Amino acid sequence: xxxxxxxxxxxxxxxxxxxxxxxxxxxxxxxxxxxxxxxxxxxxxxxxxxxxxxxxxxxxxxxxxxxxxxxxxxxxxxxxxxxxxxxxxxxxxxxxxxxxxxxxxxxxxxxxxxxxxxxxxxxxxxxxxxxxxxxxxxxxxxxxxxxxxxxxxxxxxxxxxxxxxxxxxxxxxxxxxxxxxxxxxxxxxxxxxxxxxxxxxxxxxxxxxxxxxxxxxxxxxxxxxxxxxxxxxxxxxxxxxxxxxxxxxxxxxxxxxxxxxxxxxxxxxxxxxxxxxxxxxxxxxxxxxxxxxxxxxxxxxxxxxxxxxxxxxxxxxxxxxxxxxxx
Amino acid sequence: xxxxxxxxxxxxxxxxxxxxxxxxxxxxxxxxxxxxxxxxxxxxxxxxxxxxxxxxxxxxxxxxxxxxxxxxxxxxxxxxxxxxxxxxxxxxxxxxxxxxxxxxxxxxxxxxxxxxxxxxxxxxxxxxxxxxxxxxxxxxxxxxxxxxxxxxxxxxxxxxxxxxxxxxxxxxxxxxxxxxxxxxxxxxxxxxxxxxxxxxxxxxxxxxxxxxxxxxxxxxxxxxxxxxxxxxxxxxxxxxxxxxxxxxxxxxxxxxxxxxxxxxxxxxxxxxxxxxxxxxxxxxx
Numbered sequence: 001x002x003x004x005x006x007x008x009x010x011x012x013x014x015x016x017x018x019x020x021x022x023x024x025x026x027x028x029x030x031x032x033x034x035x036x037x038x039x040x041x042x043x044x045x046x047x048x049x050x051x052x053x054x055x056x057x058x059x060x061x062x063x064x065x066x067x068x069x070x071x072x073x074x075x076x077x078x079x080x081x082x083x084x085x086x087x088x089x090x091x092x093x094x095x096x097x098x099x100x101x102x103x104x105x106x107x108x109x110x111x112x113x114x115x116x117x118x119x120x121x122x123x124x125x126x127x128x129x130x131x132x133x134x135x136x137x138x139x140x141x142x143x144x145x146x147x148x149x150x151x152x153x154x155x156x157x158x159x160x161x162x163x164x165x166x167x168x169x170x171x172x173x174x175x176x177x178x179x180x181x182x183x184x185x186x187x188x189x190x191x192x193x194x195x196x197x198x199x200x201x202x203x204x205x206x207x208x209x210x211x212x213x214x215x216x217x218x219x220x221x222x223x224x225x226x227x228x229x230x231x232x233x234x235x236x237x238x239x240x241x242x243x244x245x246x247x248x249x250x251x252x253x254x255x256x257x258x259x260x261x262x263x264x265x266x267x268x269x270x271x272x273x274x275x276x277x278x279x280x281x282x283x284x285x286x287x288x289x290x291x292x293x294x295x296x297x298x299x300x301x302x303x304x305x306x307x308x309x310x311x312x313x314x315x316x317x318x319x320x321x322x323x324x325x326x327x
Numbered sequence: 328x329x330x331x332x333x334x335x336x337x338x339x340x341x342x343x344x345x346x347x348x349x350x351x352x353x354x355x356x357x358x359x360x361x362x363x364x365x366x367x368x369x370x371x372x373x374x375x376x377x378x379x380x381x382x383x384x385x386x387x388x389x390x391x392x393x394x395x396x397x398x399x400x401x402x403x404x405x406x407x408x409x410x411x412x413x414x415x416x417x418x419x420x421x422x423x424x425x426x427x428x429x430x431x432x433x434x435x436x437x438x439x440x441x442x443x444x445x446x447x448x449x450x451x452x453x454x455x456x457x458x459x460x461x462x463x464x465x466x467x468x469x470x471x472x473x474x475x476x477x478x479x480x481x482x483x484x485x486x487x488x489x490x491x492x493x494x495x496x497x498x499x500x501x502x503x504x505x506x507x508x509x510x511x512x513x514x515x516x517x518x519x520x521x522x523x524x525x526x527x528x529x530x531x532x533x534x535x536x537x538x539x540x541x542x543x544x545x546x547x548x549x550x551x552x553x554x555x556x557x558x559x560x561x562x563x564x565x566x567x568x569x570x571x572x573x574x575x576x577x578x579x580x581x582x583x584x585x586x587x588x589x590x591x592x593x594x595x596x597x598x599x600x601x602x603x604x605x606x607x608x609x610x611x612x
Contacts, residue, residue, distance in 0.1 A: 022446075022447045025447050033459065033463055037463035038464065148585075150592075151535070151585050151588040151592065152581075155546050156577070156584070159566065160577065160581075163569050167569070167570065167572065174570070259452075260449075260450075261452075263454075263455060264452055264455070264543075267455065267547075272566070282458055283458070283548075283549070285462075286459070286461070286549055287549065294458075294459055298451060298455060298456070302452075305450045306450055
């Protein structure tokens with residue numbers, strides 16, 4: 001057993017080492033995209049004042065900013081800054097990038113974690129009930145709604161949720177983190193969090209719920225479940241203790257693999273609900289061609305995806321002794 | 328290899344889904360082609376006398392903040408979305424078939440390197456990468472198409488590569504080689520025809536994805552310019568209208584969008600069930 005634990009640690013380490021070249025390639029790729037962009041960084045530096053600056057001043061600024069250096073020198077300077085913790089300054093927020101992320105990342109994590117937990121809970125309850133009574137009315141509803149929801153973009157869900165729950169019923173506030181000017185107290189944040197987290201959860205649920213249903217159906221027809229039934233065990237023991245654990249192993253991997261969609265969902269949901277997280281900062285940075293912030297946010301999202309799949313693989317290896325860890 | 332096509336034509340699985348999908352899609356496409364033309368929609372005109380009218384006989388979908396008929400606008404938007412999606416799906420498929428096919432046919436270290444690159448590209452969330460590309464080359468159709476095509480070819484490349492790898496081991500390829508067929512002949516007589524059904528199917532599966540992607544970008548204000556309004560642009564404009572209680576401004580364009588993506592992915596799933604009978608369909612969105 002000890003060697004198994006060591007193998008899993010080695011797997012995690014190997015994956016972390018593999019993450020380094022991936023992040024480097026992404027950084028170089030985004031930098032090259034930026035370098036080939038028709039947007040001149042000098043315009044970003046000056047903003048509207050470029051019209052009142054003389055050609056000489058612009059040339060000086062260009063020299064001072066190092067824009068005349070070769071691409072490799074510029075990349076080296078930028079990557080060196082990144083490695084030494086200097087992430088640059090965001091123009092659209094007029095703050096250092098590190099500060100923007102420090103202020104906004106916790107809110108995104110809160111939204112995404114609450115949304116993911118809700119999605120997993122909904123998926124488990126509905127998926128188990130649907131598979132348990134396969135072909136029943138609940139099963140047919142869950143399957144139909146699941147397939148339909150897959151075709152509905154999160155921002156449409158968000159707009160509908162605002163129209164119904166905020167404007168018609170008045171249950172939840174429309175947008176933001178708190179009421180205008182209010183302190184970020186627990187009650188304030190919780191009431192503002194409810195609707196965006198629910199929309200994010202519902203937009204992620206279809207894949208999860210259909211997957212739980214499908215793999216539980218497979219598990220219910222396996223020999224050990226028939227054996228448990230033959231021994232006369234209670235139905236809930238058979239489903240929850242014998243069938244569900246084997247059905248959930250691939251589910252863990254699926255959750256890890258859905259981090260990219262979770263990031264996408266967070267971008268759209270945060271934007272509609274004016275949630276002050278890093279995902280809505282992506283949109284603001286993109287509209288302002290805020291390159292330093294865009295790069296760091298891309299790297300952050302990539303790291304999140306890699307960590308998600310690493311955690312899922314480690315969890316699968318810990319939970320299931322049959323999973324090979326040497327690959 | 329032609330019997331792959333015949334199998335799809337003869338199989339009977341999913342016929343109701345096929346009929347529903349085909350009818351819905353036909354109605355939507357006909358609407359997108361003919362409605363804006365018949366209704367003589369002029370997006371640049373603002374009608375002050377008919378701002379935000381609720382649905383009525385004259386305006387079945389109501390009107391928007393500029394007093395324009397939403398039925399016409401939604402279908403004009405659908406036309407733009409579909410054109411962009413078809414363009415993206417074709418480009419991604421061609422890229423994917425070329426790269427995946429070459430990678431699988433060459434094998435060895437170029438293949439391993441290419442697959443590592445595909446893995447890397449897939450670890451950046453696609454919408455985010457799309458946003459970065461559109462932000463840096465903003466303001467036109469090319470940027471949007473490039474941002475979608477460049478993030479979606481990887482799926483096709485993976486499928487085609489796997490197909491080529493499995494084909495290489497088949498006896499009929501061995502037979503062709505021992506029969507003295509040239510590399511070129513094996514490629515265009517044996518490999519390409521065998522890969523085409525898979526590639527065509529992944530192109531169709533990419534369509535709803537591309538529509539979705541374009542709509543999301545336009546909704547965020549990073550997509551198509553306002554003079555070629557897609558459904559995403561219309562929905563972005565309607566955010567303010569929702570706050571005043573004009574539900575139809577969101578409801579009808581969204582319904583057109585959702586019906587389109589569901590119809591296309593329903594058709595694609597029937598096709599996939601018939602082509603690969605073992606696998607149950609899961610809508611790929």
